Amino acid sequence: MITIPRRHFLVALAGTAGAATSLRTLAPGIARAQEQNAQELPEAVSWKDPGATIVHSDLTVETERDAIGTSGITSKDVLYLRNNLPSPDEVAVADRDAWEVSVEGVAEPRTLTVGELKRMGVETVATVLQCSGNGRGFFEHETSGSQWRTGAAGNLLWSGVPVRNVVEALGGLEDGRNFMTSTGGESLPEGVDPKEVVVERSVPVEYAMEHAILAWEMNGEPVPRAHGGPLRVIVPGYYGINNVKYVQRVAFTDDESDAAIMRTGYRVRPVGVDGAPDQPSMWEMKVKSWVTRPLADVENGTVLIEGVAFGGYHALDKVEVSTDDGESWQEARLLGPDLGRFAWRPFVLEADLEPGTYTVTSRATNSEGTVQEEVTEPNHRGYDYSGWRRLAVDVTVV
Structure with missing residues (x-):
């Protein structure tokens, strides 16, 4: 070495x-x-x-x-x-x-x-x-x-x-x-x-x-x-x-x-607590998704909201998109071939949006029925924030 x-x-x-x-x-x-x-x-x-x-x-x-x-x-x-x-x-x-x-x-x-x-x-x-x-x-x-x-x-x-x-x-x-x-x-x-x-x-x-x-x-x-x-x-x-x-x-x-x-490293533990072998290790990934486009101003009319989603340790089942900060949800369309249990899938939602500002986010559900969490509880090292609320983006339609 x-x-x-x-x-x-x-x-x-x-x-x-x-x-x-x-x-x-x-x-x-x-x-x-x-x-x-x-x-x-x-x-x-x-x-x-x-x-x-x-x-x-x-x-x-x-x-x-x-x-x-x-x-x-x-x-x-x-x-x-x-x-x-x-x-x-x-x-x-x-x-x-x-x-x-x-x-x-x-x-x-x-x-x-x-x-x-x-x-x-x-x-x-x-x-x-x-x-x-x-x-x-x-x-x-x-x-x-x-x-x-x-x-x-x-x-x-x-x-x-x-x-x-x-x-x-x-x-x-x-x-x-x-x-x-x-x-x-x-x-x-x-x-x-x-x-x-x-x-x-x-x-x-x-x-x-x-x-x-x-x-x-x-x-x-x-x-x-x-x-x-x-x-x-x-x-x-x-x-x-x-x-x-x-x-x-x-x-x-x-x-x-x-x-x-x-x-002691890569252990999930409360903030301020030292790492130890009896704490959960960073092994299995969580179900997760996020919007990748748009991230800024767009013209009004049909807006393509795109992103990626995966089921973590299990296969992805579906993705939903919200344009009102989680008040309501619409199921998105998965794009491309299914590459298997461990891969992510791009998704798209075609949304007709009038001028205004929208808080856009997504949430995924895997084959076990596990839904992407709204908020991720704090952990000392800041591992895998998956909460859909803070993964949201503000998009202004002009």
């Missing part, structure tokens, strides 16, 4: 904190960032569209709310970036098939190259990739970290080998394995306890065996280095932090990882 000077690591963290401070003063429920293009795109993602992104720091870039189209798939050029640590050097993707991942907790543990994994099978899954902090900027209490609104999410196609195929090829699981624990290959800072900074996450083994893949392809291309290439764990229906980048170790373990990012 590559190491980097501790000074560089702390500078990266300071950049994240600075961006959070500058955006924290913005009122909850805003639709767009006021500080767009305040910073240039980080070098690692200089190829992204600067007009469709908001730079929070060298490790965090948000998608503009109206940059999500109606095709259903998010282009890498507008996809958000959220990295906990700097990416490995470019040598990691110089020969992608040579990247190695060790597999432990199976009858025949061994280290496999990406090239070997490609001979074990392949599947493609469409799934929402969403940062745990998406919507943090809508909470009223002060939170550390990037003040995301709606732009820390995307819908992508991932291709790779199912984890169950790898386990079967290596003789099956050892007894008593309750979790799949994945370790990322990011550069670690010098002079810091690795367990305090390493990206290492555990998910329930039954779920991983059914749904998880080791992906080398994103939207039909090699996974970009900034987004976890050459190999990334994909756990459909789970928050982004569980989709470990640059994965170099997959261990089937009795217990959850004791790394700080698992032990």
Whole structure:
């Protein structure tokens, strides 16, 4: 594993904190960032569209709310970036098939190259990739970290080998394995306890065996280095932090990882309470939707209200749109093909609106009958604000 000077690591963290401070003063429920293009795109993602992104720091870039189209798939050029640590050097993707991942907790543990994994099978899954902090900027209490609104999410196609195929090829699981624990290959800072900074996450083994893949392809291309290439764990229906980048170790373990990012990090807890292993972990995503267009003035007549919606851990059932701040609702039309349980669906409502100002929002319902919440209760780290009321936008029809 590559190491980097501790000074560089702390500078990266300071950049994240600075961006959070500058955006924290913005009122909850805003639709767009006021500080767009305040910073240039980080070098690692200089190829992204600067007009469709908001730079929070060298490790965090948000998608503009109206940059999500109606095709259903998010282009890498507008996809958000959220990295906990700097990416490995470019040598990691110089020969992608040579990247190695060790597999432990199976009858025949061994280290496999990406090239070997490609001979074990392949599947493609469409799934929402969403940062745990998406919507943090809508909470009223002060939170550390990037003040995301709606732009820390995307819908992508991932291709790779199912984890169950790898386990079967290596003789099956050892007894008593309750979790799949994945370790990322990011550069670690010098002079810091690795367990305090390493990206290492555990998910329930039954779920991983059914749904998880080791992906080398994103939207039909090699996974970009900034987004976890050459190999990334994909756990459909789970928050982004569980989709470990640059994965170099997959261990089937009795217990959850004791790394700080698992032990105390990404835990849902009351404001002011420290993280602890007995608190809910950021695993299964919630049902959620938001309007992406229009966000400003529009001409009167038929107005196309567009957005995206997903069922979280379960499939999406329907989306409703309100133009009067939730007083009444109309069912929207889902667009494009159904890409499966874990994908989002674009939606549209054709509304005939007279001149005036309208508070427009949406709410989704999944296949289990769970309706998107109106308000998200505060939690210490500001994880996944999903309440439809503050996700609303004010639209003036002229």
